Amino acid sequence: MELKFTKMQGLGNDYIYINCFEAEINSPEALAIKLSDRHFGIGGDGIVLILPSNVADAKMRMFNIDGSEGKMCGNAIRCVAKYLYDYNIVAKEELTVETLSGIKTLSLYIENGAVENVMVDMGKAELLPEKIPVLLSGEGIIAEPVTIGTENYEITCVSMGNPHCVVFKDHIDDLDLPKLGPLFENSPLFPDRINTEFIEVVERNVLKMRVWERGSGETLACGTGACASAVAAVLNGYCEKNVDIQVHLLGGMLTIRYTDDTVWMTGGCAKVFEGTINI
Numbered sequence: 382m383e384l385k386f387t388k389m390q391g392l393g394n395d396y397i398y399i400n401c402f403e404a405e406i407n408s409p410e411a412l413a414i415k416l417s418d419r420h421f422g423i424g425g426d427g428i429v430l431i432l433p434s435n436v437a438d439a440k441m442r443m444f445n446i447d448g449s450e451g452k453m454c455g456n457a458i459r460c461v462a463k464y465l466y467d468y469n470i471v472a473k474e475e476l477t478v479e480t481l482s483g484i485k486t487l488s489l490y491i492e493n494g495a496v497e498n499v500m501v502d503m504g505k506a507e508l509l510p511e512k513i514p515v516l517l518s519g520e521g522i523i524a525e526p527v528t529i530g531t532e533n534y535e536i537t538c539v540s541m542g543n544p545h546c547v548v549f550k551d552h553i554d555d556l557d558l559p560k561l562g563p564l565f566e567n568s569p570l571f572p573d574r575i576n577t578e579f580i581e582v583v584e585r586n587v588l589k590m591r592v593w594e595r596g597s598g599e600t601l602a603c604g605t606g607a608c609a610s611a612v613a614a615v616l617n618g619y620c621e622k623n624v625d626i627q628v629h630l631l632g633g634m635l636t637i638r639y640t641d642d643t644v645w646m647t648g649g650c651a652k653v654f655e656g657t658i659n660i
């Protein structure tokens with residue numbers, strides 16, 4: 382079967398997008414593993430299905446490189462908005478996308494008839510341990526000392542619909558993420574596994590971030606991770622609420638604003654190429 386796809390990226394967090402208004406995908410988990418392979422497939426951090434919705438302008442499902450389904454994806458949802466507008470599926474500059482973490486509202490910034498930047502209402506940050514989930518007790522996990530592998534860390538846990546563990550450290554460029562990442566991802570503390578962000582505080586309201594993603598490994602950027610990290614930085618006193626926080630990732634910069642009502646994320650999105658593949 383010949384399958385049409387569009388390769389898109391948000392800050393280098395690249396996914397293979399499939400228009401399921403047209404195509405039906407029966408086993409997305411296996412397809413994610415096959416298409417994400419950077420040598421034998423198209424190559425990407427996973428796949429994203431764009432589907433019709435009864436409650437929003439469209440529905441999004443995202444699958445990691447290992448085939449596991451993520452409940453929310455910040456970089457991808459901006460690309461989904463771009464896809465819907467640029468391919469004239471939804472001709473609106475404010476649209477809604479249904480995800481496994483609820484319906485998100487997005488505002489599009491259009492240049493020369495195409496979407497360049499998108500602001501997303503990412504919803505409330507969840508801090509209750511049982512809602513992350515993380516097997517620690519308390520009202521919230523903030524700078525909690527734990528042992529991962531053989532090392533001691535202070536972790537702050539936040540859910541943006543998907544689970545995040547944030548660690549503040551200096552010199553994050555020197556971290557051996559291929560070694561550290563899986564220790565966090567597969568720690569018994571996290572029953573659903575975990576996305577882990579390592580954050581260097583550059584100055585007040587300016588963060589530098591690396592991320593080891595559940596199911597995909599180190600990526601160049603993680604939108605939900607940047608939101609979780611900005612929330613964690615406010616909770617730890619490094620950043621302020623209700624102001625723009627700059628999060629610098631390997632693939633570029635996201636602007637995050639943490640308010641009492643929600644977390645706002647603004648960033649870029651781009652189409653790389655489109656094509657067809659026999660599956």
Ligand SMILES: N[C@H](CCC[C@H](N)C(=O)O)C(=O)O
Nearest residue numbers: 451454455456543603604605
């Ligand atoms: N890259 C995505 C997050 C993927 C999360 C996924 N790894 C999971 O939760 O399983 C982002 O931009 O938010």
